Amino acid sequence: MDHEQAYEIGTPGQKWTAEDKAAWLAKQTVVRTYQQEVLAKLTPLQQYFDIEQYGALSYDPARFPLFVVKTRDWNNANPTILVTGGVHGYETSGVQGAIRFIETQALKYSSAFNIIVAPCVSPWGYETINRWNPNAIDPNRSFVKNSPAEESAALMQCIADLNVTITAHIDLHETTDTDNSEFRPALAARDAVVHDNWDIPDGFYLVGDTLKPNTEFQTHIINAVSAVTHIAPADDSGRIIGEELAQFGVINYATKALGLCSGFSDCIYGTTTEVYPDSPLVDAENCIQAQVIAITSGLDYLSKISKIVPHI
Numbered sequence: 410m411d412h413e414q415a416y417e418i419g420t421p422g423q424k425w426t427a428e429d430k431a432a433w434l435a436k437q438t439v440v441r442t443y444q445q446e447v448l449a450k451l452t453p454l455q456q457y458f459d460i461e462q463y464g465a466l467s468y469d470p471a472r473f474p475l476f477v478v479k480t481r482d483w484n485n486a487n488p489t490i491l492v493t494g495g496v497h498g499y500e501t502s503g504v505q506g507a508i509r510f511i512e513t514q515a516l517k518y519s520s521a522f523n524i525i526v527a528p529c530v531s532p533w534g535y536e537t538i539n540r541w542n543p544n545a546i547d548p549n550r551s552f553v554k555n556s557p558a559e560e561s562a563a564l565m566q567c568i569a570d571l572n573v574t575i576t577a578h579i580d581l582h583e584t585t586d587t588d589n590s591e592f593r594p595a596l597a598a599r600d601a602v603v604h605d606n607w608d609i610p611d612g613f614y615l616v617g618d619t620l621k622p623n624t625e626f627q628t629h630i631i632n633a634v635s636a637v638t639h640i641a642p643a644d645d646s647g648r649i650i651g652e653e654l655a656q657f658g659v660i661n662y663a664t665k666a667l668g669l670c671s672g673f674s675d676c677i678y679g680t681t682t683e684v685y686p687d688s689p690l691v692d693a694e695n696c697i698q699a700q701v702i703a704i705t706s707g708l709d710y711l712s713k714i715s716k717i718v719p720h721i
Contacts (some may be wrong), residue, residue, distance in 0.1 A: 540592045612639040
């Protein structure tokens with residue numbers, strides 16, 4: 410580890426003011442469109458799925474409507490599965506992997522599972538390639554009561570309104586080189602704290618829940634994904650992003666206590682995927698495939714154990 414570089418916004422040793430946050434926001438630029446890369450891909454899926462708007466971001470409601478995609482053959486006797494992408498909008502394969510799963514795989518599982526997919530939780534972040542929302546708030550630390558992030562609050566309300574028990578929740582993410590070059594330095598400056606930079610893991614890994622690690626579930630996903638992309642090894646200290654390994658390719662966080670997306674659903678089986686798109690060993694398509702296989706292998710595991718333990 411090393412200490413991150415100073416950040417260009419703010420006064421060292423002081424938390425960001427409203428003016429500092431405004432200066433940070435003024436730096437952000439649109440580099441891709443939610444309309445073309447997300448919403449346009451959902452339109453043809455209306456033939457096979459129920460696509461429901463659950464809100465819109467107040468920054469620009471017409472530009473940033475929020476949607477979930479649901480399988481049509483809903484059966485209350487079946488387990489309900491939640492897939493979320495784009496909680497951090499800059500993590501591209503999370504969004505595109507969620508969409509690809511709907512396009513190519515979701516129907517195959519719809520007779521055994523009720524499936525809910527929120528493909529892009531943070532569309533402003535998607536357009537500007539940002540971890541935070543326009544208020545310099547991280548949605549993936551904001552899945553809490555009275556959330557300060559409207560992206561997080563809207564999704565939590567959507568799932569609460571469905572009044573279903575979530576059996577499994579797979580949250581699709583990436584770890585990128587910009588975590589060290591941009592986002593952790595910005596975080597340190599915003600909060601006037603010192604963060605150590607960790608080595609960016611070269612490969613795919615999972616983040617499970619400390620309280621519900623579900624070791625076999627995580628192992629099944631890691632083994633399946635390893636067929637299409639490499640799994641991140643631990644660093645020299647035996648850790649991934651500063652956390653001790655729970656098993657090969659898996660670390661655990663206190664997901665609910667930290668306000669992470671994978672913790673709010675109170676699921677039985679939960680995991681957060683982490684793809685490394687900056688590796689020379691992968692490309693964008695490989696990253697999307699890894700996300701899709703993470704979902705399908707999780708569902709395959711649940712199908713297998715449901716034969717042993719009915720009504721999981």
